[in-house]
Amino acid sequence: MTKVTALPADDQDCGWYHTSQPRKIKPSHSGKSVARWAVLGAGYVGLAAARQLAVNYPNDEVILIEAQDVGFGTAGRNAGFAIDLPHDIGAEDYIGDIEIAKTTLKLNLLGQSILRTLVETHAIDCHMRASGKYQAAVENRGIAVLEAYQRGLDKLGQNYEVIRRKDLPDHIGTSFYQQALFTPGTVLLQPSALVKGLADSLPANVTLYENTAITEVEYGSKVVLKHANGQITADTLILANNAFGQHFGFLKQTMLPIFLYASLSRPLTEAEQAQLGGKEFWGLIPADTYGSTVRRTHDNRILVRNSFSFNPNGRPKPHCLERFIHRHRKSFDNRFPMLPNVDFEYSWSGSLAMSQNHKGFFGQLAPNVYGALCCNGLGITRGTVTGTLLADYIAGKRSDLIDFLLSTSGPNRVPPQPFLSIGVNATLWWGQMKAGKEN
Template sequence: MQKVTSTPSDDARCGWYHLSGPRQPRPAHSGSKHARWTVIGAGYTGLAAARQLALNNPDDEIVLIDAQEVGFGTAGRNAGFAIDLPHDIGADDYIGDIDKAKTTLRLNVLGQSILRSLVERYGIDCAMRASGKYQAAVEGKGLAVLDAYRRGLDKLGQAYEMIEGDDLPGHIGTHFYKRALYTPGTILVQPSALVKGLADCLPSNVTLYERTPITEVDYGDQAGDKIVLGHANGRITTDKLILANNAFGMRFGFLQRTMLPVFLYASLTRPLSDEEQAQLGGKSFWGVIPADPFGSTVRRTHDNRILIRNSFSFNPDGRPKQQYLERFIKRHQASFERRFPMLPNVGFDYTWSGSLALSQNHEGFFGQLAPNVYGALCCNGLGITRGTVTGTLLANWIAGERSDLIDFLLQSPGPNKAPPEPFLSVGVNATLAWGQHKAGLES
């Protein structure tokens, strides 16, 4: 019996969740149940896998389990960038191997296409807009990053526009940045609204259980044994199990010491008044990512709020820590004031954390973990697009489909092993602290 020693339990003040449309959560599971297919994790990956499994197996019931409410957890807490372009931070030009970059681009674009089709088909109200993104820099090292990425985009044959600082206020209002690289392919969304909408339009043969944290798993002794998932109010026996719960997959006994649960922190202002919108200027909807990976992501949302997202912590149990929230809100306020001095009296309505599953070699896992157990895990910060496409392709691969994209995912070496504790926490925390310090004004 595998005990699941830590389950998701996110903090309460995620602005995306509270500002998205209300929905009626599905009941938690209780009692005993048997299913042929069970998916754990109702984020982008799990929703996509459950949907495609249901389409591939229309006569089977697909059970989808989430430990919390859909839209409340990690998938609803990111900055809402569905990015198309590869961004290999280990390569000098941020593109790296051109063949791998081209395949990564195709994967990301397919993920976007799947999401766009579902949003249009079911009328999901998630403020989805193909608005592109600005990658902006303040200091010399950030400007060097933009130049390197421009060279990589030239090599990849992708469109972009380099915008100088004097012209940026016409785009994003603020004079703060010296230069930005604009790429048109990114889609921006309200992430919690998107996840809620995807959950509410699942095929009829998907049964979703929310607020059902799994606390133990019996994988059996033989290859043909059924898998038993236990929780506080019952058990689910399943023929096949798909793990789509990122770093919590380690709690189920797989990929030990490979995924790093790193938390990022965000704050969302109150809506800007008409006068404040005029003082800010620029476009009414945009998103900025930092040239420095440890800098601030900034968005102007569809409802005229400003999002600031920065600051990191390593939480090995995958659960948030209140002391970090209280500490980082001050950093958010300072970041906001540097960028938007024309908005002196705008405060934050919401502050929250959200986790990333990162690996040291920037690789995820796709494939079979054990007899009758499969996984698409470790999103490395690209959960919206990559989670959607890997969940879909995993279900197709299980059904016997092969393609060059599936083969590309199967050929990944997977996330590599990290050092044991206490060396892991010491090393990751030191790296995060040094990176945030070096980010300087870009933070």
């Protein structure tokens, strides 16, 4: 018996969740249930895996279990970038091995295609637009990052546009940045709205239970998942709960729950929109990894996301959110001095499952247990495609993309505590200090 001692408990004020359409939350599980398939985690991986299992096995029930409301947890808390391009931060040109980069691009494009088809087929109102993204630099060292990425994109044969400072206000309304690199393939969306829509359009043979936190697991010829009000027995378990997979007995000391913090403004008035100028919908990521991500949303709000913390138990730290809201305010004011009276309406945290070697896990974890874990910050596209392909792999299907994922070494082990926390916190602190004006 494995006792699960760390459970999700995200903070309450996620702007994406509260500004997306409300939905009828599915009941939590009670009593005893038996099914061939159980999927744990209703984020991008879990929703995709459950959907594809249901397609591959139309006569079987698939039970999908979520510890919180769908769309309230990690999958609904990111910045809403469904990115197509590879971005290997360990490589000098951010592309690295060209063959790996080409396969990564294929994976990301397939993930985008799957999502686009589902959104169109089920009329999911998540404000999905193929808007591209800006990667912008404030200082000269940021421009060097963009130039290195240009060389990598040239090697990969991908299109981009370099936008100089004088032209940036026509795009994003601010001249805060020196230079930006625009790549056209990114899709922007409202992440919580997408997750809610994906959950409400699952095949009929998927049974979703929300607010059902698993506290004990028994592995064997069957997998028994126990919670406060009952248990679920399955022939096969698919873990799709990212860093929490460690608390279910797998990949221990490999995944780092890194939390990022975001604030979302109130909607801009018509006068404020005119004062800002630029395009009415865009997304920008920083040249420096530790800088600020900024978006102008479909409902004319401004999102600012920056600041990091390492939370080993996978739960947010309220004091960090309180402290980082002030940093969001400063970042907003630096970029948008023409909007002096625009308050934040929502502020929240959300986690990433990161690994030291920037690799995830895909495949079989144990007899009757499979997983696609460790998103490394690419949850929307990579989570969707790996969840889908994992269900195909379980069904006996093979492809070059499945073989590529199976051949990945997976996340490597990290040092034990307290050395781990000391090292990660020092790295995060130094990275944020070094980001300077990019933050």
